[in-house]
Amino acid sequence: MTLHSFFVEVMQVVTLLGLAPLFIGWVRMLKCWSQGRSSASIFQPYWDLAKLFSKDMIIAENASWIFRFTPYLVFGTAVLAGGIIPILSVDLPLAPTADVIVLVGLFAISRFFTALAGMDIGTAFGGMGSSREMTIASLAEPAMLMSIFTVSLANRSTSLSHIVQVIFSGQSVVRPSLAFAFLAFILIALTETGRIPVDNPATHLELTMIHEAMILEYSGRHLALIEWAGMMKLFLFVMLGIASFAPWGIAGTEGFVEIIGAFFVMVLKLGIVGIALILIETGLAKMRLFRLTEFLGVAFLMATLGMLAFYILE
């Protein structure tokens, strides 16, 4: 691996860290517009993070080390994932360390610890959040795997950068199975990133919240790390979707110019995705918890159908 690829790696992580809040800002702005409100600046998330970092913290008396350890882990997994998913280029030295399954595993472990942190304090809400989160995840995660499996079956690899390369090389024609997989992926992405209709990132009404309920006790830099990780997660899912379904524009192994190009293409895609996301969110309303099982069931079913379709039709 060359100096160049290391540079790319760093570039990616920086992009991730830098752009994730911006994307959130963009999404929020769109949301306000769509609801006819005047919006905060697109850079507002940065200010929020900065504020949280500078604050000092209150931790509940009986918080154990798990509670304090979780934010770093969540943040760490997000960054690590950023080094693996081809955002700008497929030529990543870290790419072979982890394929899609590992990626799902990374998200899973951060969820695992977030849920534990939720139970650590011993409030009703923490427990509630963890319980709901794990329930949803236990349906969403397999669906996620299924839809990704379909893609990787189609491209005969589970390593993302290879998938992208295969798609570039044009070996993989458009397939019905991929359609199923894509649909499933959208539903799951909404679930995993805690968007409407599954969870409402804006709410703090105790009984409706899921993700928020777990991190209720966090403050200061811990909260900042978790918020930031959350933003990155949304960003990463978008990137994951792009890489596995519409990777065109991601740079190959050549010089800097492509990467600059890839950067702008990516920003463009982000903008579009943001709009799409808002359209979905304004279109739907938050569901009751037990309606979610149907929602996720559909996702799971579709993903499995996609894989079946691959086996039957191709």
Next chain:
Amino acid sequence: MNLQAAAQINSFLAAFVLLAAFAMLVQKRLYGLINLFAWQGLFLSINTALVGFVASKHHLYISSILTLSLKVFLLPYILHVLIARLKIRKEVETVMNIPLTMLIGIALVILSYHLMSPVRELSTLITRSTLAVALATVMIGLLMMITRRHAVTQIIGFLAMENGLFLAATSATYGMPLVVELGVALDVLIAAFIFGIFFFHIHTTFDTLDVEQMARLKEEE
């Protein structure tokens, strides 16, 4: 005498033994039963003696005497004494109705004839025909034990079976080896003592000799 006559007499006596068995099957009175048993023993011993004479098997005389003393005198005597001692009722009732019992008995006779016919063909002895009778007697003895519910009658049935066996031993094969016959006799004797003791035990514990009383040991529903 000539073998023909001997065979005649032999089968005649055998028939008598069988007849006695049938009579026992339907005899209700205890004393009568014992007497019939004694008669059966008598026929048996005569038959044995006859066979011994015809076939000049002298050890058969001994077994005939054994039979006489044991089955005709000793056992009936013991039974009489016991009955007297225990002051048990004279009447015994049968469990099944007599005609049916008779029919079954006859069926048994037919069956045993049928079964023994191949064996008869093989035998060259003058007494071959009595083998079937012997089997029938054994079976009827068993049938008697089944139909009666009185300890004494059961024992008599058991002894009747023994008679049948004796008949078989003497008729089918001019007598078993002497040592065996002696042993069998000894066993019968011991058995006699044992059931003697038993009558007392049963009578003292259940103050009746009705075996129907002895049905405690069983698998519960």
Next chain:
Amino acid sequence: MILLILLCVPVVAATVLAFIGDRKIAPEINILGSAATCAAGLGLALQVYEQGPMMAGGKFFFVDAFNVYLAVLTSFVSMTTAIFSRRYMRREREHGRVGHVGMRFYHAMFQLFIFAMLLCLLTNNIGILWIAMELATLSTVLLVSLYRTPTAIEAAWKYFILCGVGIAQALFGTVLLYFAAEKILGEGGDALLWTNLSQVSDKLEPTVLSLAFVFLMVGYGTKVGLVPLHNWLPDAHSEGPTPISAVLSGLLLNIALYALVRCKVLVDGSTHTHHAGNIMMGFGLLSILVASFSLLRQKDIKRMFSYSSIEHMGIATFAFGLGGPIATFGALLHMLVHSLAKSAIFFTVGHASQMHWTQEMDKIKGLFKGNPLVGWGMMFGVMAIVGMPPFGIFTSEFLILTATIKDAPLLTPFLLLGVGVAFAALFRRVQPMVAGEVPTYQHPMKVAHVPVVLHMAIVLGIGLYLPEFLNRWFYTAVGLLK
């Protein structure tokens, strides 16, 4: 010579004990007598092992690998039983369940019984075999009713009548056998000698022999306790004093089976068909199934184990019926280990029921804590009897099962069903008895360690390592039974 000693010692002991059977030293004499018998038996075994089959008393006795190992087994188990009965009967007497006469009677009859069984085994004359068998029955009848309780008397009566009838059938069979043999061997005693019969068996008239076998089967089968001729067995074995139950279950059944097998050999030799075998297999299988299902609902401990004896006799009978080297080998081994394990179980059962003065299993509890030897003895005994490795019975059942897979694959499921049900039933009952806390009404007592430990050790040993001499023995026996 040794053979005569072997037979005389019990008679002498019986006569002596008939007079002084109620003295304090009577148990010791009893033990001494049976120990001497056992020694003689071992001597005889050694002789046979070195010189092969032998006759004695002018063809009157015949000893080969088959019966000598049973003779040794018989004398050995009767010795250990005598040791066990010392403590047991003393306690019974202290508790006033038997009086002076009873004790005399008990000891005398015990020795007489041993004599009868040994005579059964060693005689060469099928008639004598029958007589000895009857003698064995008669000598135990009154022992069964020793306690004079209504149930005991009832049991003894049934035992007496049913076995008497059965034995009568056997005599008829013997007569027929003689009838057939006489044509070949001429009249007189020789015609009943097994040695002669076995030589000429193929000349014997098949029809007669198959008829004879029916009667012998029913007759000796009654003594073996094969279903549906078994009804006397649970009663008799559960009502008598426990030492008697031990020898009845452990030995007498074996002897009867031995007689049956001897007859089967002749019949097979004559008819050249597998009829006899099939009949035995039928009886065996029926016994296994009926017995094992009956086990499920037992409440009386001794009754339960007598049902298990029926089951195991069924297995052995089945195996003999199956024939073939492996099955026969298994059957012989099974007879050996079963009688050892079963008598060991009865020893522990006797002590257990004495500790609680009841035979109801619901009342027996906490033996592990109360008396480890009894508790663990019973536990391991049961594990052995249900065929758990590494005990010997597993080996025999292993052989029998695998042989069945070969010769009668369709019967294997039934066999397994029986064995499995018996397993569940026995454990279901034994577990609560051995485990748990000691109940208040349990009183400690001194128990006879030696017999239990000895038996279980041998059973375990055979399971782990079958000595070469036993192996050779069984093989020669298998050869004889071909």
Next chain:
Amino acid sequence: MIVSPIEIASSSVVLLMLLVPAAALLGRNQRLLIAICSVFASAASFMGTVAGVMAVGSASVERVVLLLGLPSLPFHLRLDPLAGFFLTVIGLLSLFVSIYSAGYLRGFLGHRPVTRLVVFYNLFIAGMFMVVLADDALFFLISWEAMAAASYFLVMFEDESQENRRAAFLYLVIAHVGAMAILLSFGVMAGIATGFESFGGYTFDAMRQAKIPLEWATVAFLLAFFGFAAKAGVVPLHVWLPEAHPVAPSNVSALMSGVMLKTAIYGIVRITFDLLKVFPWWWGAIVLVLGLVSAVMGVLYALMQHDLKRLLAYHSVENIGIILIGIGLAMIFTSSHLTVLASLALIAGLYHTMNHAMFKGLLFMGAGAVLHATHERNMEEMGGLIHRMPWTAALFLVGCVSISALPPFNGFVSEWLIFQAFLLSPSLPIPLVKLLMPLGAALLALTGALAAACFVKAFGVTFLGHWRGHPRPRVQEADWLMRSGMLMGAIVCLLLGILPTLFIEWMDIVPEQLIGYKLSTSAGAFGWMWLTPLSEERASYSGPVVFCGFILIFAAAYLILHVKAGKIRRGPIWDCGFEKINERMQYNATSFSMPIRRIFGFLFRVKEEVTLAPQSAHGAFPRRLHYRLRVKDRFWNWIYRPIVEVSFWASRRVGGLQRGRIQAYLIYSFITIIILLVFVG
């Protein structure tokens, strides 16, 4: 080498056997007994491990024939890589558990004598060793049943309680029925091998040589699979497992759950891949389907439990299912001659065998430590233990993370391999199985996710929050022996997670001998850091990098943020403005799993009862509310109860033969004679 592995192995068995009488003698001095026996048991297990490692490493096949058993069928011992692998698994966990028990058993001092426990504990380990060493049917079965019997007594150790006795009984009966089935299967194979003319057929060698016709092979396989499944706790034969494992002393449950079940896996592999060798694809399909069912049902039942050890026991069902998925895939691939994939799947299965042994052992040891400290098995009462027992908590957490298949721990690697095997299945020729594959992958994924949920519950409810029950016990940390036992387990879990390539290279000989393909050539192609099952285009995973990545990023974030460490205040819990929030208000096991119960409820017999106590004086609110929840296993009513009822019905019928009337008995013999006479004449 100087001493051959099999010598070491057999001497370790001998050592364990010698401990039995020794323990019986030392019964007087319990403390000494515990010390000595733990030391020697650990030594023996260590020897076993060494032997196993050497056997696999040297790829040697050694035989020994003992002069025991039947003279014509002596005991055959054989140590080949497969046996060596399982020997390693068993030995390793036994080592850890033996060290652990040295501390754990002290808890019994003063309460009850542990002689029995120690004796059968050693017998148990010896039995497991012998099972994998056995090379003929008789010795295999003897060791198999010895193992079962020993564990039976261990389960029944605290025999006062009805519950324990019932569990032990159920366990023993099912185990014995299984053993009988195995016996039959051996019988069939031996019979084909030599036609029963001699005992020679009962050696495994003879069975290997034998050309067994397919229908008989099928019979043998089905019987054997039934038997081993009964031992492994495959649904629906699993009912004994959640009964027996919780009631046994925890060191024993660790061994039973961790390695005893694995002997069944060993048996399946041995019979299918080694003895029968040739088999149709649908055998594999059966194994695969049953594996999937067990995995899903196991984890779902586990989620419903609130007894910690019971929960873990159900997870054993799940993991056995996962292992069987791997084995089943391997069988399918083998039958369609895809050796590469077959060895991949087999490796995955065996890898998970190893992993499950480690983390399940660790978890049971942790549960034992909790039980030991709190005398409580019911999670509803627990909570907040992480403050009192930090070590146990941390180590238990490692177990939780591993079993939930999360990187960088070991559980993840094996499931990752199985997923790879699934993803490579399109090359299968059999259409029916091809359809099975995606469903299989889906269910496996579901299982993993549910397992994560279940262990968030297990750890969160047990160790986090506040103590729920009152009174609050005096809890103190497990002693150093118990901790070190668990620590070793945890370390192995981590190593297996981050260094899979080395491990695979070590155990690679097993599939090479059974299937005939060496995976490590491709798997280790990029050095020890990169695990690339087939090719790095296909898929790749690097445990070390992920692990280091974590470390680095933590470090970085932590350092950067603590340059100016804003001070941390400890404050009371924020109660969202509600009044007096107390520990009874925490989510507990039942409430945590409530949503999942709602979703998958149709799989169980769920009984919910809510009763309101009479209204209080002023009416508005009920004074107290009783909530009762019962979640039952459906299989009990479907399969087991009918069997019991039928057999008792039969028993009643049979009892009709014995009604006490002597005439009836006479009639029986009368009729018997008549029938026989007619039959003959």
